[in-house]
Amino acid sequence: MKINQYNPTPLKAYSENRVRESADRTQSQSQTTAPSxxxxxxxxxxxxxxxxxxxxxxxxxxxxxxxxxxxxxxxAGTYKPDIRKTALNLVREEVDFLR
Structure with missing residues (x-):
């Protein structure tokens, strides 16, 4: 028996098997997740x-x-709202709401 002789066949079969298993797993996942x-x-x-x-x-x-x-x-800081008009509008809205 020669120790230096390399036989790639067993390793090749193992790697092909891993690729197939990965493809099968991906396909089964896509089939189970598609309907949801x-x-x-x-x-x-x-x-x-x-x-x-x-x-x-x-x-x-x-x-x-x-x-x-x-x-x-x-x-500009020149805005001066009419407080009386605002208050009247607020009261009017409340009265209209209660009707």
């Missing part, structure tokens, strides 16, 4: 918020100039 699906549940509050955002995005900015003027006033 992810499920997402959205609350009614989230749906309402999404609808509100979509409506706001689609609406035209009619008061864009007014908002720009107010933003400039706030940045």
């Amino acid at each position: 699906r992810d499920v997402v549940n959205v609350s009614s509050q989230a749906r309402l918020l999404g609808a509100a955002r979509q409506t706001a995005t689609e609406s035209s900015d009619v008061r864009e100039q007014k908002v720009k003027e107010l933003r400039d006033q706030v940045r």
